[in-house]
Amino acid sequence: MKGVLFVNLGSPDSTDPKDVKKYLDEFLMDERVIDVPYLLRAFLVKGIILNTRPKKSAAAYKKIWWDEGSPLIVLSERLQEKVQEQVSVPVALAMRYGNPSIESGLQELANKGVTEVLLVPLYPQFAMATTETILVLAEKIRLKKFPQMSFTELPAFYNHPDYVRVLSTSIADELKGKKWDYLLFSYHGVPERHIKKSDITKSHCQIDGQCCKTPSPAHQFCYRHQCYETTRQVVEFLGLKEGTYSTSFQSRLGRDPWLQPYTDATIESLAHKGIKNLAVVTPAFVSDCLETLEEIGMEGAEEFKEAGGNEFYTIPCLNDREDWIKVLARWVDQWALTPQEA
Template identity: 80%
Template sequence: MKGVLLVNLGSPDSTDVKDVKKYLDQFLMDERVIDIPYLLRALLVKGIILNTRPKKSAAAYKKIWWEEGSPLIVLSKRLKEKTQQKVELPVALAMRYGNPSIEFGLKELHDKGVHEVLIVPLYPQFAMATTETILVLAEEIRQKQFPNMIFESLPAFYNKQDYIQNLADSIKENLENFPQDYILFSYHGVPERHIKKSDITKSHCKIDGSCCVTPSPAHEFCYRHQCYETTRQVAEKLGLEEGKYSTSFQSRLGRDPWLQPYTDATIDGLAQKGIKNLAVVTPAFVSDCLETLEEIGMEAAHSFKENGGENFLAVPCLNDREDWITTLSNWIKDFQNK
């Protein structure tokens, strides 16, 4: 019997500092998130970050927390429930960090008699710190607890035309009554070294402005290329003019070089250059979360206006849009019919 496991990033169980600290510990101690030797990672995370960041992060979560709970969890549950209504296969939901865990989701499917699982990382673009860490942990759990299960994973869907159409339609609908001068496509940032580590050719990715547009097998696992390609295809679908949109990266951590240009500096710079109406799209996420609702929807919006901007729109993620549910359901049906 076949089944599906949808996996998103995750969220603290509550906005209490202790729950946020527990979540950040699990997240930041992941060797594919902070990819330095264990002792150095433990010193950085447990010795420094967890002594300062949980309180600040808890305050940020409180700003965006819904009555039903974490927006990311609530939206992911809606996505799962609506998808289940459109497909015959059992669908379970899991988070890479926090609850419900991947182990919980696999057990739910196992108890229903599922032995062949389609794992769907809910990230359009592949990255070490997102897709890869999900698949690695799922395989570890499978070997220990569900050795008879067979896994298949949905590849990155950054360039699948039905997804691109969903994203373009969402943007178009949200901009109908917004006098935008400029659209910024803001993606979650990763360290530059992650791009080079994911290069299966070990030589193509140079992050020099040309490698992302030069065809290569490396693009299958290149987060940077996939982000720019998502922007390019959506811009083409919407008929956006050159100079009226661009790509940036948010949420950097530490002093190592991360993908640039940085979203916060880009937004401030656009305002300072006279852009009065700015729309920001966040295509690295399919569900709204702290990074989209607080970092972009609140902090970036405030900074834009502080620097001279007037109207700011954070375009919602696809969340549980009907067209996105249909697209996801069709991918599941393809798996079912194999």
């Protein structure tokens, strides 16, 4: 029997600093998030970050928390429930960090007799710290707890025509009737070394402005290329004029070089250049979360207006839009149909 497991990032169980600390511990101790030797990672995370960051992060979560709970969890649950209504195979939900866990999601499917699982990391672009860590942990759990199961992985869908169409339509819908001068595509940031570590050719990725435009097998796992390609295809779909859009990266941590240009600096720079009405879309996420609601929707808006801007529009993630639900349901159905049934 076939079934589907959607996997998103995750969230603390509450805005209590203790829950936030527990979540950050699991998140930051992931070797694919902070990819340094274990002892150094433990020193940085447990010895430094977890002594200061939980209270600050808890305060940020409180700003965006809903009555029903974490926006990311609530929106992911709505997505799972709506897709389930449109497909005939069981659909479960899990988070890479926090609850519900990947193990609990697989157990839910196993209890329904599922032996073939379509793993769907809810990230359009592939990255070590997102898609890869989900697939690695899921396989580890499968081997240990569910050896009777087999996995099929949904590839990164950053350039899939269905995704590009739905993302583009969501942007157009949100900006309809609004006066805007510039559209910023803000993607979650990763350290530059992650890009080079993911380069299967071991030589293509130079992060020099040209490698992402030059065809290469490395692009299959290159987060930077996939972000720029998402932007390019959406720009083409919407017919945006040169000079009215750009791409940036947010949420950097530590002193190592991360992907640039940085979103916060870009927002401030655009205001200083005379952009008065700015719209920001966050295509690295399919569900609104702390990074979209607080970092962009609140901090970004404040930075823009303090630098001289007027209107700041945050374009929601795809969340549980009906056209996005239909796309996911169609992808599930295409996988679930065996050749004999097709």
